[in-house]
Amino acid sequence: MAGPTLPRVRALRYVTPLREGGSLPAVMEADDCGTYVVKFRGAGQGVKVLVAEIVTTEIARTLGIPTPELAIVFLDDAMTKYERDEEVQDLLRASVGTNLGSDFLPGSFGYDGSTPPAADLAARIVWLDAYTLNVDRTWANPNLVVWHGRTHAIDHGASLWFHHAWARKAPQRAAFATRPFDATTHVLADVAAPVEDVGSALAARLTDDVLGGILDLVPDEWLEPTADLVDPAAVREEYLGHLTARRDAAPVWVRSLT
Ligand SMILES: Nc1ncnc2c1ncn2[C@@H]1O[C@H](COP(=O)(O)OP(=O)(O)OP(=O)(O)O)[C@@H](O)[C@H]1O
Ligand SMILES: [Mg+2]
Structure with a gap:
């Protein structure tokens, strides 16, 4: 397909x-x-x-x-x-x-807090970072740019870091699924609406089909096999397993954000 x-x-x-x-x-x-x-x-x-x-x-x-x-x-x-x-x-x-x-977003500038996003958008970004365990959105490294007056999220290479471990040992979905996230240093911590108010609607958008479709966008040659994950299809399946498990455990880790 x-x-x-x-x-x-x-x-x-x-x-x-x-x-x-x-x-x-x-x-x-x-x-x-x-x-x-x-x-x-x-x-x-x-x-x-x-x-x-x-x-x-x-x-x-x-x-x-x-x-x-x-x-x-x-x-x-x-x-x-x-x-x-x-x-x-x-x-x-x-x-x-x-x-x-x-x-390339011409004329965009790095986020400096002078034009903060709406509280709802900020909460969605905090939820995204907690879901994907992206620690790279602090004042030291905001990884947000403002373009046409709107906040845009960039630079997500530090997220999903569980994949760096699975070359050495069998992938462990359960530990990743419920892992707490420290949002106190998040660049949008002060402007975000309460994350538990947006969380369930966001999780509902990430159906298995939607997540599977996203994984299909990754070129096969970037899905490096390991001893346990023998081909790109197995690697995709492992990402999907991690992402669906953490989505389903959202009520657990969302508590760590408040
Ligand atoms: N699509 C884009 N349009 C305009 N500028 C961008 C875009 N993507 C990145 N930049 C600019 O380039 C800089 C570096 O990009 P990015 O943060 O993605 O790279 P990086 O190598 O992962 O950085 P670091 O690891 O230092 O955070 C950003 O801080 C931003 O200023
Ligand atoms: Mg960056």
Whole structure:
């Protein structure tokens, strides 16, 4: 069965590195006349952070949280020859093939609290981060940008960190499902409506079918097999198992947010 997929584009020009980004993402132009912030498969964190980026970003979109459109950005070998900076050249060389693009939001600025989102949107973002265990949304690193006056969520590579452990040991869904989340340092802690008021409506949107459709957006080659998870289908199934178990346990972990 072939469901929706992410657009696939070809990178045409490396515009500039985004040096504030830990993984050295870059602004690139592509053959659909689009401009993207590209996260590279060859960056030190590996492809798992790209999987987290797709899955959590698309969960955010499902929950009505503004977030840039994603695309798979293909980098061909020729692109690596024009770059003079050695660090960038090494990164591009290690990234020939599929990478992840986030539609570049021109004129957006980093969240500084001057134009806070509505209390309901803020609560949805806190719930998203608690659900996906994304610790990367603090004042030190807000990972929110304001564009056309609306708060957009970006940078979800640090979420779903349970997948970093499953290469070493058999995946453990139960521990992840009920794990508490400390929202006291969340950048939106002071402006969010009570999360328990929005939680059940949000969980209801994430049906098994919706979550399965989101996992289908991840390219097979980014779903690294392990001794227990022998092929991309098994890896997808494991993500789905974790995500449905934590969704169903929401009444337990939501208590840790208050
Ligand atoms: N779609 C976008 N449109 C405009 N600017 C963006 C977009 N995505 C990211 N940026 C800008 O690029 C910066 C780096 O992006 P991002 O946070 O996703 O990268 P990162 O390498 O994961 O960063 P870090 O690990 O340092 O948080 C952001 O802080 C933001 O200023
Ligand atoms: Mg960031």
